[in-house]
Amino acid sequence: MNMSTENQSVCAVVVAAGSSRRMGGENKLLLPLCGKPVLAHTLTVFQMCGAVRDIVLVCREQDMEVYRTLAAENGITKLRTLTRGGDTRTESVLAGVSAASEACALVAVHDGARPLVSDEVITQAVAEAAKTGAAAPVVPVKDSIKRIENGKIAADVPRDTLAAVQTPQVFRRDMLLHALLDAAANGRSFTDDCAAVEALGQTVSATSGSYENIKVTTPEDIAVAEAFLYRREKK
Template sequence: MAGFLKRLFGREEGEAPRCAAVVPAAGSSTRMGGQDKILLPLDGVPVLVHTLRALERSAWITEIVVVTREDLMVPISQLCREGALSKVSKVVVGGASRAESVLRGIRALPEETELVAIHDGARPLVTPAVIDGAIRMAWERGAAAPAVPLKDTVKRAHDGLVEETPDRSALFAVQTPQVFAADLIRGALGKAVEEGAPITDDCSAVERLGMQVFLTEGDYTNIKITTPEDLAVAEALLSWRQS
């Protein structure tokens, strides 16, 4: 973190950071009926290719590392070549957990990387505004993530019995890319892996250290494809965007 602060306060106004993206794409896709969701076609193009193209369009992102399962190394590397994805510098094998997989991706980045944008491989509809907004905030504050206010009322329950109805106005659905100072997220994930902490997203690894994460404006169309229904919704959203 000290290295980030030194760069932050020593930089010139308007200077752009070196931001790299790490794309975890190593999941088992169990809720997709055993099919690898990142390879499924979306408007005739694999989901992962849509995701990587969205990241490539950001002028802030200098390179991309994809993290995947060993059995997907060859097909994903081939997709990147055939898709002319010039910012994809490496495809690396993930670990036993999301935290370990992302950490392996971060460790594959150049030492001079200042910011790391971690984006789900199964979020193909992310927009430039969402990507760039999170990067700008992280450049100023050290940690940022896009989010949208919840539309539904949420219940906290145990054994089917409602225990609490939280105030919806204070609840947000957090999306990706989640963007961090490289030193900060490297240390936070390293500690989480070392301690076996059950983290559900990368922000929670930073939050465990007592560090602040700032929310930026997300987009309701920035959905994560997890089930067959999600893929159908993504197809409809893509068609709606193109109409």
């Protein structure tokens, strides 16, 4: 496969079906981040991204109306549909990919809790997936990594062989759909979408991520995200 992104339409599948357990049960996607809900920031990036045609939002049944209103209030006109997620990430992504238009050649699966993803990170992953079929942004690991056994440090893990993977992870729609259906048929679940296609022997290209593209998981992450946003505004 070696086609340009211009002749391939892209649907962003934004996964927002989590339970926010590490936020004490409070819906982290509705928490204020510089005056707007976390999810509003996430959706706005894809609304403004020229590489993306449609947005599918995957969420819990009880959040649908709140998120629909949030999207309308923030001018998210690319929102194609909201669809109910499953009990696992794999089930939720499958629901989102299934709801995407068959006219979309590529799907960009993104965590709703990553509100600081940049246009550049999205477009690089999309461009690479248009060439190779699958791509994901990564950043080098900063910390020294150790392998632990029985509460003891057992060995060093070479840091230059490691990277932290982010989203959006971009795939040919048919490839990812096949991988997710195969996982469902075999009772497998993945916390990372790359793993689903890798399980079928597909390699995933690595593109440049950003250390600002954090996932809001704990209350401390809100403070970090706000600091990044304030720095962007000053620039």
